[in-house]
Amino acid sequence: MRNPQLNGAGELQHLLTLEGLPSEIIGRILDTAVPFVSIAERDVKKVPLLRGKTVFNLFFENSTRTRTTFEIAAKRLSADVINLNIGVSSTTKGETLLDTIDNLVAMNADMFVVRHGQSGAPHLIAQHLSATGREHIHVINAGDGRHGHPTQGLLDLFTIRHYKRDFHALTVAIIGDVLHSRVARSLIQGLTTLGTPEVRVIGPQTLMPTAVESMGVHVFHDMRKGLADCDVVVMLRLQSERMKGALLPSAGEYFKHYGLTADKLKLARPDAIVMHPGPMNRGVEIDSAVADGSHSVILPQVTFGIAVRMAVMSILAGN
């Protein structure tokens, strides 16, 4: 089966998932992002790579942060950006997902940035565009259900590479609600593609997907054992509706077992970095002392995120 995000020449057509994305393409995106970091430090933070292009931010699920970073990225590339919060407009009026897409295509969209609550929605849009002869319009997955969040995965990889240089000797631990996490899936796929020898997932059985080992990770239920000698510690966000109920008894008990504290962080390597995709629940998955501490690279992640999204957009646009 052909990877639906690559064109016939093996070039990136859409960014739908990190699964099956060749390491050369991942490497090219990360390399392209490097100079974009410095653009943000200039007085004039704009380059004309997407001038005249129209980017639609299609958010079927609310997200302030991801939408904002995509908007900034597109604007710094000189694109025209339209933000649509579909969750509160068309679909509630009965319009289907693909009707919405067709209408926006009629407005001459060049690129869709899609966030959707259902796994596979960006794939559906890409297939629809392809089936109707409009494959020149690009789709970027900005998070779909539990499936993937490839630009988050890429910015995580960029951050790790920035601080650790190389993936070939790293131990990375991803901690928390792996079951519902698209961030975890994308990062695991990216890390394994780039040859990371040891990727661990840590959490209770209620938050682990079945057969997650098949993705190339080791499962730990004891956080202290899982943190031993880690170079990178990635904390996942715990949605508030999952803190109490069938999956977990309480936020307090969760923090006791799986919250990252300065004490537990000592089990990792002395130069370990701590990451979080945001927004953080302080005192639930991470202690403030760690979130704001010397190991934390959580704010640089946000800065790098804009550069990585600029890189993805400019590569898709043919630059």
Add this chain to the structure above:
Amino acid sequence: MKIEIRNGRVIDPKHGFDRQASLYIAAGKIAALGEAPSGWHANRVLDATGLVVCPGLIDLSARLREPGFEYKATLESEMAAAIAGGVTSLACPPDTDPPLDEPGLVEMLKHRARSLNCAHVYPIGALTVGLKGEAITEMGELTEAGCIAFSHADAPLGDTQMLLRALQYAATFGYRVWLRPQDASLSRGGVAHDGEVATRLGLPSIPAFAETIALETIFELVRATGVRVHLARLSTHEGVARVRAAKKSGLLVTCDVAIHHVHLCDVDIGWFNAHCHLVPPLRSTRDRAALRAGLADGTIDLICSDHTPVDDDAKQLPFAEAEPGATGLELLLPLTLKWAREESLPLVAALARVTADPARVLGLDAGHLGPGADADVCVFDPDARWLVEPSALRSQGKNTPFLGVELQGRVRHTLVGGHIVHEA
């Protein structure tokens, strides 16, 4: 009308018959096989040289979508699909809108079907009112109206007390009950097999043991009530093992598998192909191998199409939101032949699973070519290749995982009650 089907390879699984012969039909019945009755003069001769002549297929699960879902399919379109697929008898599940829970609805459906003069339609009544799992239906009235069994289709029935009462009541009067073994709470919200593929794609999943647990519940209730249960749509390795053991222990249950599950597994979902969103979910390659083994050794009695026409709008949605099901009436025969080829099974054994075996479960004198039987016959070209594409399907539902696949086996003539109802 006297019809002679001349020189075909006649396969009658019930009688273990498989050789070149002519079939003689008179007054809607099979008059003779091999030698013409004395004074025979045919009104019409069908040359079946190079073709297979077998009993019309009997499909134990075909949704005709009436009443209530006429925008997905109609009796006209789906009955045309049935005879184009060589299916001459079909049972339709009660999950219409409203569900088949009162005699008037069943009579109307039977009447509509009869007026079309196509395949025989056997409605399955709803086990509970509205398929809500709260009250038993008037099974007696429904049986008089024409229901041949009672089921809960794919609607959840989580209340075991309610299930027990319904089975006790059905057992009292000797009604058959068809149940799909799936634990209601373990399958809630799930759309794919709980395994590597669902984990990778981030799809809510249904564990294999949702089937095993439901099977063991059903077995205990069968032991307690003596009800005749048919298990619909087995899907797992462990499920096959449990049914095998139950049958061995003397429990009188029968079971089926949908043709899709004989061929496909969760890997076929690929990148969220909604045509592979089926109920029960496509499971692992190991499960598929076990289903095939179960069919081969008779643990699984028969194959059905689980025909479910779905409109494009309901399929062109993200995987989990897309309506489950696949069109199947026209694919049942070619996919059964494909299975037979892949397993190197004699045709007579493979065709039994779609003719004589479903007739036995239905309790019908059908699905065979013995003298005096209703002349429901399928004549097909076992070698003809055709491409599965929307324009090749009579069914209003064009939804199938096999779109774009070339299949072998094409129906040339279908006869129902001695009338030629389909020719191609």
